[in-house]
Amino acid sequence: MAALTEAGLLGTWEAAQALPAVRRALALAVAGGAQPSTVVDLAVGRRDGFLLALRESCFGPAWQALVTCPACGEELELELSGEDVRAPAPAVPAATVTAAGYEVDLRPVTSRDLLAVRRDAPDARRRLLQRCVVAARQAGREVATAELPDAALDALPGALSTCDPQADVRLSLDCVTCGHHWAAPFDVATYLWTELDTYARRLMHEVHALALGYGWSESDVLAVSPARRRYYLELAGSTA
Ligand SMILES: [Zn+2]
Known part of the structure; x- marks a missing residue:
């Protein structure tokens, strides 16, 4: 699938933010290329395959996650690859x-x-x-x-x-502090939504700051590349 533009991601966030969890996952799957008329009847793992595609096309192939060790409470930073979160296709879908x-x-x-x-x-x-x-x-x-x-x-x-193994992905984890080993469920819908929500809020904050600083509209701000935008934000901050 083609990566969504920043405006497209904001539109996806806006459409999904008021929805309950399952409806939201369906909306994100459609943004990831699923057919709107049939996605509701896909196995959950196949639906989640579209969420993986959306996430990787917009934010890249590396996944970062924070987990808490259930044995000692240590917070662990994980760096996951596509292979970690993608299950092999089932031999038979029944x-x-x-x-x-x-x-x-x-x-x-x-x-x-x-x-x-x-x-x-x-x-x-x-x-x-x-x-x-x-x-x-x-x-x-x-x-x-x-x-x-x-x-x-x-x-x-x-x-x-x-x-439907993609609907039940578990990460095999080891705690570096206490050595505890456990399998943590990985819910791509929750992960992607948290990431998209953070991204959209940061983007709207940038629009807000640059609208205040320069009088630009939202579309003016989004037409400027992220790298240039960071520079304008620094300048706007230095004169505020
Ligand atoms: Zn531990």
Whole structure:
């Protein structure tokens, strides 16, 4: 995909900033090249592939992150590459799980599923898993999804991760202070949004400062390259 201009990134930020998390991830995926009409039905990992593309085209291939060691509380700075945050494509985009005497055919979780199930509902996890069941059998007999016991549903998350690994990226981390080793989940939607929000606010601050200093409009400021803008900002600051 072509990198967005600064004005394009500001427009993307503006459109996404008022949205709840899943809708926001969808808006960012569309900015990353996903089809608006079909993105909601993509497996979450495929949707996140568009977020990775957007992030790398706008901010480059290196990822920085801060994590806190769960054992000693030390704050660690991470430098990640695209390989760290990109999972290999699944061999098959579906799975069949046998558990508790049931055979269950699955498909990956989509954004439509996440929108349909309120996260704070008491049975949210169960309902989300049920939505991913394509068919279920017991001793060769078709079984309705609602009849599946928890013992069968509990076996599904591992298989969901296998058929959509990009939706469940985990970073293998070692603490340099205490030696603790752990696997931290990496949520590209949260990461990208935090980065875009910081970027947009800094850009608007520059527009504000240069509008005050020189009487330029927003489009005037954005037409000036970032390198020149830094110099004008220094000059505006030195005369303020
Ligand atoms: Zn530690």
